[in-house]
Amino acid sequence: MDEVTEPQDDHEVHEVPIATLLPAYSPRSATDKGHVRTLAEAEGSLPPIIVDRATLRVVDGMHRLQAALSRGAETISVRYFDGDEPAAFVLAVRLNSEHGLPLTLAERKDAALRIMNYHPEWSDRAIAAIAGLSDKTVGAIRRRAGSSIAQLDVRIGRDNESHPLNPKEGRLRASELFAENPTASTREVARLSGISATTAKDVRNRLLHGEDPVPPRQRITKPIPAEAAPIKVKQPIQSLHSHDRRRAIDRLKADPSLRFSESGRMLLRWLDVMANQKDQWDTIANNLPGHCAQIVAELARQCSDDWQHFAATVEHRIDAVS
Numbered sequence: 001m002d003e004v005t006e007p008q009d010d011h012e013v014h015e016v017p018i019a020t021l022l023p024a025y026s027p028r029s030a031t032d033k034g035h036v037r038t039l040a041e042a043e044g045s046l047p048p049i050i051v052d053r054a055t056l057r058v059v060d061g062m063h064r065l066q067a068a069l070s071r072g073a074e075t076i077s078v079r080y081f082d083g084d085e086p087a088a089f090v091l092a093v094r095l096n097s098e099h100g101l102p103l104t105l106a107e108r109k110d111a112a113l114r115i116m117n118y119h120p121e122w123s124d125r126a127i128a129a130i131a132g133l134s135d136k137t138v139g140a141i142r143r144r145a146g147s148s149i150a151q152l153d154v155r156i157g158r159d160n161e162s163h164p165l166n167p168k169e170g171r172l173r174a175s176e177l178f179a180e181n182p183t184a185s186t187r188e189v190a191r192l193s194g195i196s197a198t199t200a201k202d203v204r205n206r207l208l209h210g211e212d213p214v215p216p217r218q219r220i221t222k223p224i225p226a227e228a229a230p231i232k233v234k235q236p237i238q239s240l241h242s243h244d245r246r247r248a249i250d251r252l253k254a255d256p257s258l259r260f261s262e263s264g265r266m267l268l269r270w271l272d273v274m275a276n277q278k279d280q281w282d283t284i285a286n287n288l289p290g291h292c293a294q295i296v297a298e299l300a301r302q303c304s305d306d307w308q309h310f311a312a313t314v315e316h317r318i319d320a321v322s
Helices: 033-041 062-070 085-098 105-118 124-131 135-148 167-180 186-193 197-208 242-253 262-274 278-286 290-321
Strands: 014-017 049-052 058-060 075-081 154-156 162-164
Touching: 033 062, 049 062, 049 085, 058 062, 058 085, 062 075, 085 105, 085 124, 105 124, 105 135, 124 135, 167 186, 167 197, 186 197, 242 262
Parallel strands: 049 075
Antiparallel strands: 014 075, 049 058, 154 162
C-alpha cells in the first residue's frame, strides 16, 4: 500500500495568486457556507492549503480558499503536493477526516468507493482507516460494487503487507516452502506464498513446535446447509475392536491440530467417554433403576442418531475434499 500522509516539501510555504488555482477534486459534495463565514471572520492568518504542484489544483483547503476570497485576499499560503490524482484524492480524504469540518457519512462512503476504484488491492481495513468508516461498512460497499471493482486474491493491509483472501492456502504453501528449504528466510517465503512476513514467521514457529501451520479459526469449514438433502449414512467397512478404538483415540490425542483447538479438545473428550468397554456399558444398563430405563433408552437412541449424523457429515467432508 502506497502511503500518502503528507505532501512533499511540507515545511516550505509559498504565497500563490488565488486566480491561478483550480478547484479541488474534493470528497465533499458541496462547500459549507457557514464554515466559510466562520473561517473568514476568525482572527489571524489562515493555515496553508495543499495544492498539486503540477496542476495547481487544490487538494485540501477549499473552505480556507473561499474564506480568503471573502476577506478580499488575492494570494493564499500554499504547501505543494507531488503525486498523481489518486494519491491526491487519498490525501484529501485523509486530511478531511483528521481535521476541520467532518465529512458526512454519505461523503465518506462515496470516498471509500472512489478509493476502492483507484486501489482495489487495498484491504477493507486500510480504506476504512482513511475514510473514517468501519471495515464492515467498507466490505459492504465492496460487495455492492460487485464486478465494477477488480476482484483480487490478495489485499494489501494497513501494515503494507500482502494478505491473501484465503489465508489458509497461503499458510499451507508457506509450510511446503519451509519443508523444501528449512533455512529459507521468512520474507522470501512470504513473497512466494503471498502472505505477510509476520504470517510466514508464525507458520515457521508452528512447524517448529509440531503444530498445524493453519490456526484453528482458519481451519473451520463452512457448515452444511440445513436445507440440504439428507446425507446417506455409510456403513463402516469394519468395526473397531475395543482395544483398537482405544489406540485410535490415543493417536488422535497426540495430534496437535486437535489438541490446540477448542472443537478438537471437545471431540477428544466425547470420544474418551464413549471408549468404554462393552461390558462397562452392560454393567451400567443392568444397574439402571427401572423407572429411568425408558427415558435413558430414548436418550441413548437420540445420541446414536446424533453420532450417525456426525459420522455422515465427516464422511461428506472427506468426499468434498477428495
